[in-house]
Amino acid sequence: MSFLRHRDRGRVQRGADRLTPVPSDQVSGVMSLCALEPVSAVGLVQQMQRWSRWGRGDVVALGGLAHPIAAAWAVGSLMPFGLAGRSEHGLRAADSGEIWALAEHARPRLSRRGSVSGPAQDVAAVWGALSEQGQRSRHERWRQPVLTAPHMGGGLVSAYLGRRSSQAWVVQAVRPARPDEEELVLPASVDMFVGELGYDPTADGLGYRRHVSWLIEQGRSYIVLDDGAGHPIRPGSPREVAFKADVGALWRSPSGGVAQLTGVWTRPDLRGRGVGAAALAGVVDAVYRDHVGADGVVSLYVNDYNAAALALYQSLGFRQVGLFATVLL
Structure with a gap:
């Protein structure tokens, strides 16, 4: 009709x-x-x-x-x-x-x-x-569950490490990226973008690089660096981004702070090893601390067909509060 x-x-x-x-x-x-x-x-x-x-x-x-x-x-x-x-x-x-x-x-x-x-x-x-x-449209994604992170008195990290203490080095390494680390962060951001949207955003000019730079300058791009092989950095070892997540949207609403995480990415060779879950737990705690306060909300949305991501978020206690859709042009 x-x-x-x-x-x-x-x-x-x-x-x-x-x-x-x-x-x-x-x-x-x-x-x-x-x-x-x-x-x-x-x-x-x-x-x-x-x-x-x-x-x-x-x-x-x-x-x-x-x-x-x-x-x-x-x-x-x-x-x-x-x-x-x-x-x-x-x-x-x-x-x-x-x-x-x-x-x-x-x-x-x-x-x-x-x-x-x-x-x-x-x-x-x-x-x-x-x-x-x-x-x-180029692609239509009509079911993207909107999830919010749990509020936990001792922090999400403490709860997670109670189950996976071997990942303590990961959560200890979570921190905002520094401006001088942009060249490390940009390739990880581009890889995340290509995997999610199917094209290289840097091919269209400097807009995406400027966006990554802005997030870093605002203290809203969180990373975990490793030695390139899934181990903590040691003096003289290489440095690579093992995990990243951005506070893509942020608002001090009348009812409290609200942050929306975007660009959540774990380096492919580390997936399935618990690094992403540990790092995300650290990011959630950091965003509560740095941006929205204890009474705030940390949210994200995910494609319903991304079973691995949904399982990761559910394992950390995220719960669905709504539904988004994205039509790619």
Whole structure:
């Protein structure tokens, strides 16, 4: 069935009227909307907080600027939040005219290797309109469980080492990468990206390198270095990245700090040896300590077909709190 039936097409203009560009100095309405579900909305908030200014239409609100029902980042990629409605918060779903207007606004702004990503129900709400307007996907990932790390009084590391004390050197080696280690971190980040998205991000220019550099400068790229063979570094030994994970999104929401881990990667020769689990336990504890506080939330999302990653997260006590989707363009 056509996304927008003939009798609905008269609603498009009214939908467009309610598609409001959000100036960078008038974000309070969108931020209040995102605060209703901070774990689900942290990616959108991260985009808004990273830039002090943006172009007209880069961020848009549906339903008005002061009290929007939904919002989206629309530069290169589309990151919607709220389109499907949140009845538990008294928010209606966007109507077909509003969704059509958002798709029409966003489609010319999408890059060749962009994406549509966010809460699965919101991505599904807009993808039909984008498809009908001619947008094609490279790959669609409709089930990406959103997981949150456990709060443990003694820390996740203590609980993990109680079962795997042989990995103590790994958790002791977890730390933020230093700026002078960018050349070590970049190849690991690229390998993670290629494995996840299927192409080398450095082939498109310096943008990805700048992103890696920014994460390191912000103290948000955590690493474990080893001697290249799965052992601690000793004087004179080589140094390689054994594990890395980034705090890809971060927000001090009204209800507490929220961090979303991205780029979780274990060097292929070390997979299945407990290094990834030990290192991730150390990263979670470090992110609570360094970024979100004891009352915060550390989250991540994972493809449902990645059985190894899901098993790792479950072994550490992560629990599912939502569902994301990503459509790769």
